[in-house]
Amino acid sequence: MQIVIIGSGNVAYHLAKAFIQNNIHLKQVFGRNEKDLKEISQELNIPYSTENLADADLYIICVSDSSVENVSQLITEKNCLVAHTSGSLPKEILIGEYRKSSFYPLQTFSKSKELDYSKIPFFIEAENDEDQKILTDLASKISENVMKSDHEKRKYIHLTAVFACNFVNHLFSKAKEISDSQEIPFSYFLPLIDETVKKIHEIEPKSAQTGPAVRNDTRVLELHEQLLQDESLKIYKTMNHSIKKMYQLP
């Protein structure tokens, strides 16, 4: 099977790397950003182009959600399979006469970070069983966790990931803002953060909740509110309100 990856960002890079590490040949990486493409091409030894999209059996589109539709129209072949890698788009966003599918890796990708690809869940949706099998077999060469998922389910997977990853990271940013303001090294908090996450591998997060809100410790909650302003204060109030609701506190 001849495979082309379209895109040169974090997802494209890591997916290409995962393929190469698992001895899956890539015919080309295609995109607009020559500098990024060149880097991927050199590191992983894959031909690249910014102009001539190679013929392939499978195109995997790894570009931002807002560009998927436009990019999909570059593929003029008919007898091929095209997959996007977005958590929030239906496969019908793809415009062309080819077979359409979604190949969604649930992970947060940064170019500079090494990743264990075998742990990344892949969610697959295709038009028919044959394509479903092609993509499932392909993802299974990379990962131990490959599952079927339609667009409806994928939307909720993506939404869950926003809470569990994007918002969590933003809380780390806000936490660091507070500790920076007092010249307390943020590294002091890393053992606590590590433990917070280790816990939920063993205990339900609902059972692992600690802190002033779940203890209904009004004194501390009021003290903290006096130390905060603006967005931090809004987050503080919103999160505590939600914690109290979850544990049915007054």
Add this chain to the structure above:
Amino acid sequence: MQIVIIGSGNVAYHLAKAFIQNNIHLKQVFGRNEKDLKEISQELNIPYSTENLADADLYIICVSDSSVENVSQLITEKNCLVAHTSGSLPKEILIGEYRKSSFYPLQTFSKSKELDYSKIPFFIEAENDEDQKILTDLASKISENVMKSDHEKRKYIHLTAVFACNFVNHLFSKAKEISDSQEIPFSYFLPLIDETVKKIHEIEPKSAQTGPAVRNDTRVLELHEQLLQDESLKIYKTMNHSIKKMYQLP
């Protein structure tokens, strides 16, 4: 030095265990809850009492913030040092004629979880240099990270921890609510969560931010809002608003 721990909750248990593992003798664990005291006593081979507080050179109070003041009045000795373990209380909350101090371990404690005590930062505040040294030496037998911290700084440390630990855990609870509602196993999200945290050991959280808000992806943000209600929707809007503010997006 004769040490007594007052309390039988998670902090008391783990602090006692950390002392015993590092060959620091404990004279007694004292508290109200006989069942919990008995468990600690048997596991760690420390005498316990619910009635007769033993004489000691150092009392470490490990009870909830709201009980610290009352419990501190049980100590009638004068020539001793008393420490509380709260992140948000001043040492002056302690009522008695003894020397007052704070001995604050920055960690989230659950009884059932094994912990690497050497990584837990301890923040110490005492009335004088001698007591500061006693507590610093003691904490240094357990941990590699022992620092001086007055009440003002401790308040901010605690507040940072609420964002980085308590609120993060609540986001995991809310994420699990969403995935449960669609019968998607929450375990699928653990590799993503692990990676989110591994990242900030290497990159500033502000540089690691991903997701629809920082991409200013209005389509996805609107789609997600339609899938949410109540507290989850409030959290979604508050977090995205704060992310946009941090990255100066419209």
